[in-house]
Amino acid sequence: MNYLLHLVVMLSIYWMLALSLNLLLGYGGMLSLAQAAFYALGAYTAALAMVALHLPFAVAVLLSVALAAAFAFLVSWPCLRVRGDVFALCTLGIQVVVYTVAYNWMGLTHGPFGISGIPKPAMFGIRFVEPESFAGLCVATAALTGILSWRLYASPFGRLLRAVRDDEIAAVAAGKNASSVRGRAFMLAACGASLAGVLYATYVSYIDPTSFSLDEAILLVSLVIIGGAGNFRGPLVGTLFVLLLPEALRLLRVPDAVAANMRQIIYGALVIAVAYFRPRGLAGSYQLE
Amino acid sequence: MSGIRLERISRRFGGVRAVDGVSATFAPGKVTALIGPNAAGKTTLFHIVCGTVPPDTGEVYVDDRRVDGLPAWEIANLGVGRLFQDVRCFPRLAALENVMTGSRRQLGENPLAALVLCRAVSRAEKTNREKSLRHLGFVGLADKALALAQDLSYGEQKLVAIARMLAGESTSLLLDEPTAGVHVDMAHRIMRLLRELAATGRTVVVIEHNIEAVLQYSDWVYLMDRGRIVSFGLPQEIIESREMGEAFFLKGSVAEA
Numbered sequence: 001m002n003y004l005l006h007l008v009v010m011l012s013i014y015w016m017l018a019l020s021l022n023l024l025l026g027y028g029g030m031l032s033l034a035q036a037a038f039y040a041l042g043a044y045t046a047a048l049a050m051v052a053l054h055l056p057f058a059v060a061v062l063l064s065v066a067l068a069a070a071f072a073f074l075v076s077w078p079c080l081r082v083r084g085d086v087f088a089l090c091t092l093g094i095q096v097v098v099y100t101v102a103y104n105w106m107g108l109t110h111g112p113f114g115i116s117g118i119p120k121p122a123m124f125g126i127r128f129v130e131p132e133s134f135a136g137l138c139v140a141t142a143a144l145t146g147i148l149s150w151r152l153y154a155s156p157f158g159r160l161l162r163a164v165r166d167d168e169i170a171a172v173a174a175g176k177n178a179s180s181v182r183g184r185a186f187m188l189a190a191c192g193a194s195l196a197g198v199l200y201a202t203y204v205s206y207i208d209p210t211s212f213s214l215d216e217a218i219l220l221v222s223l224v225i226i227g228g229a230g231n232f233r234g235p236l237v238g239t240l241f242v243l244l245l246p247e248a249l250r251l252l253r254v255p256d257a258v259a260a261n262m263r264q265i266i267y268g269a270l271v272i273a274v275a276y277f278r279p280r281g282l283a284g285s286y287q288l289e
Numbered sequence: 290m291s292g293i294r295l296e297r298i299s300r301r302f303g304g305v306r307a308v309d310g311v312s313a314t315f316a317p318g319k320v321t322a323l324i325g326p327n328a329a330g331k332t333t334l335f336h337i338v339c340g341t342v343p344p345d346t347g348e349v350y351v352d353d354r355r356v357d358g359l360p361a362w363e364i365a366n367l368g369v370g371r372l373f374q375d376v377r378c379f380p381r382l383a384a385l386e387n388v389m390t391g392s393r394r395q396l397g398e399n400p401l402a403a404l405v406l407c408r409a410v411s412r413a414e415k416t417n418r419e420k421s422l423r424h425l426g427f428v429g430l431a432d433k434a435l436a437l438a439q440d441l442s443y444g445e446q447k448l449v450a451i452a453r454m455l456a457g458e459s460t461s462l463l464l465d466e467p468t469a470g471v472h473v474d475m476a477h478r479i480m481r482l483l484r485e486l487a488a489t490g491r492t493v494v495v496i497e498h499n500i501e502a503v504l505q506y507s508d509w510v511y512l513m514d515r516g517r518i519v520s521f522g523l524p525q526e527i528i529e530s531r532e533m534g535e536a537f538f539l540k541g542s543v544a545e546a
Contacts, residue, residue: 151404156389156397156414159382163390166379170450173339173373174457175365175393184400230381 018235020192026230029165042197068194114208228281370459
């Protein structure tokens with residue numbers, strides 16, 4: 001039972017991350033490798049707020065999201081001056097910087113030793129200590145993120161974001177401030193990722209930088225691409241597929257040491273297969289000829 | 290409204306003087322044609338008015354408001370609509386979505402408004418949708434509203450771009466070869482539309498290579514050559530002028546034997 005609840009929690013968290021990245025990658029055409037950095041920012045801010053400052057959970061959430069948005073605003077200034085490949089490189093830089101700071105700032109993050117003893121969330125008089133209640137909180141938060149994402153994707157903002165992705169010059173000629181649109185998408189995506197980070201930190205109650213490395217950022221990109229970027233189903237399908245497939249290895253009783261390597265091989269093969277056979281992702285929209 | 294006024298506009302690209310000391314007025318309520326050979330600087334002049342290319346020197350006024358130096362999107366929002374020579378539809382948006390994007394200053398384009406003011410945003414969307422469908426119907430593409438722009442033919446994409454420009458409800462319209470690549474009937478239809486738009490007091494400027502269309506549908510003609518305006522006048526006068534021959538053909542004179 002606990003194993004299933006664990007899966008539910010992880011699926012919720014990764015769905016939120018995939019939804020936020022999909023806004024950038026699928027709708028905005030911005031390949032961001034910095035989503036794990038905002039994920040880390042959310043996790044570390046919440047952890048420090050609750051462990052060091054003894055702030056209540058709700059305040060920690062607000063603080064995390066606000067800080068992620070502010071940081072996104074700050075770095076969007078250099079990042080959004082460039083497009084395409086160079087944008088990806090810029091976000092890669094941010095990812096590496098955040099990871100390196102988390103790994104080396106002993107005074108704040110305890111570096112590789114991480115932060116432990118992160119309390120479980122408590123809100124509205126409920127303490128989400130039991131696995132059942134915590135999974136409920138995660139599902140509710142993920143569902144809320146899903147609804148908000150659905151609204152955003154379908155809104156004039158979503159349409160404008162896709163328009164800017166397709167032809168920035170034409171969008172500007174239609175009176176749209178393209179840089180501001182991209183900046184807003186970048187900030188919203190950062191908020192989503194940081195919220196997922198808060199849940200992750202309170203769930204595992206111990207965080208260290210290894211959970212937020214570049215590998216994680218690439219995993220998130222593969223979630224979105226495998227599922228199908230630029231539509232609402234994609235992130236969900238991608239998350240389910242990529243997270244549940246390795247679990248199937250458990251059923252085959254493959255030894256742990258082998259399973260870890262096999263997982264990497266499967267991810268790689270999966271990305272190649274999807275790129276080759278279903279370039280718009282498993283749940284991408286296809287027209288029958 | 291007093292149209293578009295250019296004062297001593299110059300712009301160089303490297304060693305090339307793309308636009309060289311151009312002063313011109315595009316009057317409201319008129320269709321003004323901008324003609325001239327390739328590389329005469331016509332499109333660059335459009336870029337300068339729209340703010341996509343800043344002029345090196347000179348001033349641009351739209352309805353008596355100085356606009357040079359403003360960001361391009363702000364100039365567009367002051368009422369300058371544009372049709373690009375290379376069309377520039379949003380390829381992965383449906384035709385209808387292309388036109389809906391053309392509508393200026395939409396409330397729901399602010400993400401927070403889109404999330405919080407759902408009612409107002411969806412009402413505005415409904416109006417926008419109906420309006421955009423009318424524009425699409427006008428250019429004869431109502432049955433292709435849900436097709437992706439990239440799946441349409443070149444001519445159809447051009448019509449979508451025209452509908453998108455109309456959705457902006459701009460007071461000044463700059464069209465770069467609006468009739469190139471579309472069917473003759475449609476070309477006439479577009480030209481008649483431009484006349485109608487001018488009749489409502491809008492400023493319409495057209496870059497055009499089709500001399501017949503120029504003669505038939507424009508009120509005034511500017512002839513450009515090598516970055517300069519070499520002649521201005523009524524269509525018939527310009528077409529028959531010596532400058533026209535010099536710009537497009539050979540420069541020469543008949544000497545007495």
